[in-house]
Each structure stands twice: as C-alpha cells, then as structure tokens.
Amino acid sequence: MRVRLLFPTPEVAAQAYLPLIYTACRTCYSELDPQEIFDRATDGRVTPEKQQELVRKVIESGHGSTIEHIVFTFAISGVTRTLSHQLVRHRAGLAFDQQSQRYLKYREPAYMVPGSIADADPELRERFTDALDDSLAFYGELLEAGIPGEDARFVMPNATRTNLVMTANLRALIHMSGLRLCTMAQWEIRRLFQLIRHEVFTVSPFLGAFLAPKCVPLGYCDEDRNRDEHCPIRPHKDSVLGAWSEKRAAAKAAGRDLPVR
Ligand SMILES: Cc1cc2nc3c(=O)[nH]c(=O)nc-3n(C[C@H](O)[C@H](O)[C@H](O)COP(=O)(O)OP(=O)(O)OC[C@H]3O[C@@H](n4cnc5c(N)ncnc54)[C@H](O)[C@@H]3O)c2cc1C
Structure with a gap:
C-alpha cells in the first residue's frame, strides 16, 4: 500500500492553509473584510501562533464549515477492493x-495476502494463494475467450489490488480519521x-494533529464492541457515566450538589 499527498505542496500548505481557515473563522466575529483578514494573516500582522489559537478553539467546538475551505488530494495505490469498498x-x-x-484489462492482476493468512499454517496459506491464482488465471482465460473485461472481472477476488485518487476537505478527513x-x-x-495522517503531518503538523481516533477529541470511547475496554486509549462511556453516577450519589448522600462547571 502506498499513499502520497499530491496537493497541497508544503509551500501552499505553509502559505495559505492556516490563513484560509483563520480567515473563515475570524470573518464570523470581525467587522473587517475577509480580504483584509487574509492579508493580515499572510503578511505576519497576525502571527501563526495567534491563528492556531483561534483555529484550535473553533475546530474543538465543532464549527466544521470553517475547515471545509481546504482540501487534501491523495494518490492511493496497491490497496485491496475490500478497502476501497x-x-x-x-x-x-x-x-x-x-x-x-471495466476498461482496464489486467495483464497481471495483483492481490494482497492478509497478515493472519501469511502467518497461518503453510497449507492454509497455500490454499488461499492457490484460490486467488486460480481466479485470476481464469480471469485471463475469460478475456482470451473474448469475454468483455466488465464481465470477466466478476471472478476477481476482494483481495485484488486497486488504485484511487481521493480529495477530501479537512472536515471530512477529520471525520473519516475518527x-x-x-x-x-x-x-x-x-x-x-x-x-494519510503521516502525509498531512509532513505539510502541517498543526493540522495533522487533528487526525485522531474519535475517542481522542470526545474524551471517551463510544464503541459498543469496546465495552470490555480492551482498547485502552480512552475509557468507555459506560465507565465515565458510571463514575459520574457514583460521584453524584456520594454528593447526594453527603447532602451537597455536584459543582457545575
Ligand atoms: C468500524 C466500522 C464498521 C463498519 N461496519 C459496517 C457494516 O458492517 N456494514 C455497513 O454497511 N457499513 C459499515 N460501516 C460503514 C458505516 O456504516 C458508514 O457508512 C461509513 O463509516 C461512512 O460514515 P459516515 O456516514 O459517518 O460518513 P460520511 O458519509 O463521510 O458522512 C459524514 C457525516 O456527514 C453526515 N451525512 C452524510 N451524508 C448524510 C446524509 N445522507 N444524511 C444525513 N447526514 C449525512 C453525517 O453526520 C455523517 O456522519 C462501518 C464503519 C466502521 C468505521
């Protein structure tokens, strides 16, 4: 699997991305024209630190339209059709x-062997690769017999590799990363x-830091399959609510209210 960020270049990201989001955020609360706000952000009158401070607050508050103004384009290759689906x-x-x-006649279709199968019993692994080799050899035979590619591909497995170009605005990218x-x-x-996170980091560590599992900004895990908390990144919401209930019951028993912050 390979991923390369095609756009923005490091220069474009450095010159325009933070100022663009800052301008979108600041326009909401300023009498200044957006042009003036952007000029102040790009000529240094508003420092990058000051811009980051506002942008961080706005992103953390979930005001997502402000980060729809910037996009990232990735070349993604060698992933499986399982992934692309x-x-x-x-x-x-x-x-x-x-x-x-449909339009491409693969001369040598490539496929991926998952780690669990690569590390499995050699006989099982061989049966897996034989099955894929047979499917893809049959695909070639179908093409040679004059079957159109759009029909021959029906025999291709989920493990077949594919390539994509994906463009995402920052709001979508944060959601998907979550x-x-x-x-x-x-x-x-x-x-x-x-x-993808690594690629965004190379052009903007500040923006790359927002690409995180959803539990990081939430502060708790909301995944049903993690009720046993086998993933330790954040406590499950059941634990958080349980702790809060206990605290509330203890406060009630002691005849005082929980402080509201
Ligand atoms: C761990 C995991 C397991 C999954 N398992 C399955 C599975 O077994 N079967 C399956 O079919 N899918 C599965 N999915 C896919 C999942 O159901 C979603 O289709 C997919 O993650 C896209 O998410 P999304 O709809 O939030 O994102 P996006 O389509 O990127 O949308 C982003 C957000 O925009 C809003 N939005 C977008 N479109 C609409 C709309 N039409 N109406 C209202 N609001 C909208 C929503 O708030 C949405 O969260 C799985 C996903 C994950 C992460």
Whole structure:
C-alpha cells in the first residue's frame, strides 16, 4: 500500500492553509473584510501562533464549515477492493476516482495476502494463494475467450489490488480519521489512515494533529464492541457515566450538589 499527498505542496500548505481557515473563522466575529483578514494573516500582522489559537478553539467546538475551505488530494495505490469498498462509503466533502476493472484489462492482476493468512499454517496459506491464482488465471482465460473485461472481472477476488485518487476537505478527513484510526476499524483501512495522517503531518503538523481516533477529541470511547475496554486509549462511556453516577450519589448522600462547571 502506498499513499502520497499530491496537493497541497508544503509551500501552499505553509502559505495559505492556516490563513484560509483563520480567515473563515475570524470573518464570523470581525467587522473587517475577509480580504483584509487574509492579508493580515499572510503578511505576519497576525502571527501563526495567534491563528492556531483561534483555529484550535473553533475546530474543538465543532464549527466544521470553517475547515471545509481546504482540501487534501491523495494518490492511493496497491490497496485491496475490500478497502476501497469501505473507503467510498464516505460521502460528504469527498471526491474519488478509481482504477476501472471495466476498461482496464489486467495483464497481471495483483492481490494482497492478509497478515493472519501469511502467518497461518503453510497449507492454509497455500490454499488461499492457490484460490486467488486460480481466479485470476481464469480471469485471463475469460478475456482470451473474448469475454468483455466488465464481465470477466466478476471472478476477481476482494483481495485484488486497486488504485484511487481521493480529495477530501479537512472536515471530512477529520471525520473519516475518527472512524478509521479507531482500533475497531479493519486493519487495512486503519493502516491507510495512519499513512494519510503521516502525509498531512509532513505539510502541517498543526493540522495533522487533528487526525485522531474519535475517542481522542470526545474524551471517551463510544464503541459498543469496546465495552470490555480492551482498547485502552480512552475509557468507555459506560465507565465515565458510571463514575459520574457514583460521584453524584456520594454528593447526594453527603447532602451537597455536584459543582457545575
Ligand atoms: C468500524 C466500522 C464498521 C463498519 N461496519 C459496517 C457494516 O458492517 N456494514 C455497513 O454497511 N457499513 C459499515 N460501516 C460503514 C458505516 O456504516 C458508514 O457508512 C461509513 O463509516 C461512512 O460514515 P459516515 O456516514 O459517518 O460518513 P460520511 O458519509 O463521510 O458522512 C459524514 C457525516 O456527514 C453526515 N451525512 C452524510 N451524508 C448524510 C446524509 N445522507 N444524511 C444525513 N447526514 C449525512 C453525517 O453526520 C455523517 O456522519 C462501518 C464503519 C466502521 C468505521
């Protein structure tokens, strides 16, 4: 699997991305024109630190439209159709283009062997790779027999590799990362989002830091499958609510109210 950030370049990200979000945020609370706000942000009259302070507050408050003004375009290659099927389920703030199994006649279709199968009993592993090799050899035979690619591809397995270009605005990217960096996500798509996060970090550590499992900004885990808290990143919401209930009961028993902050 390979991921490369095609846009923005480090120069564009450094010059424009923070000022763009800052301008969107500041416009809401300022009598100044957006042009003037942007000029002040790019010529140094408003320092990057000051801009980051406002942008952080706005993102953490969930005012998401302000971060829809910037986009990231990724070249994603060598992922499986299993992954791409999950990826394109995301709809808002995104554009995808994917290698066509209809128009492309694969001479040597490639596939991925999951780690659990690569490390499994050698006989099982061999049966797995034989099954994939057979499917893909049959695909070639179908093409040679004159079957159109759009029909021959029906025999291709989920393990077949594919390539995509994905453009996401920052709001979409944070939302997707929240779901797909979670330890409950499937390993391949989780790996993809680790690489995406790395790529965003290379052009903006400040913005890259917002790409995190959803429990990080929430402060608790809301995944049903983590009620046993086997993932230790954040406590499950049941524990958080349980602790709060206990505290409230203790305060009531002592005849005082819980402080409201
Ligand atoms: C761990 C995990 C397991 C999953 N398992 C399954 C599964 O077994 N089967 C399955 O089918 N899918 C599964 N999914 C996919 C999941 O149900 C979503 O389709 C996918 O994660 C896209 O999420 P989304 O709808 O929040 O995101 P996006 O489509 O990116 O949307 C972002 C947000 O925009 C808003 N939005 C977008 N479109 C609309 C709309 N039409 N109406 C109202 N609001 C909208 C919502 O607030 C949404 O959260 C799984 C996902 C994860 C992360």
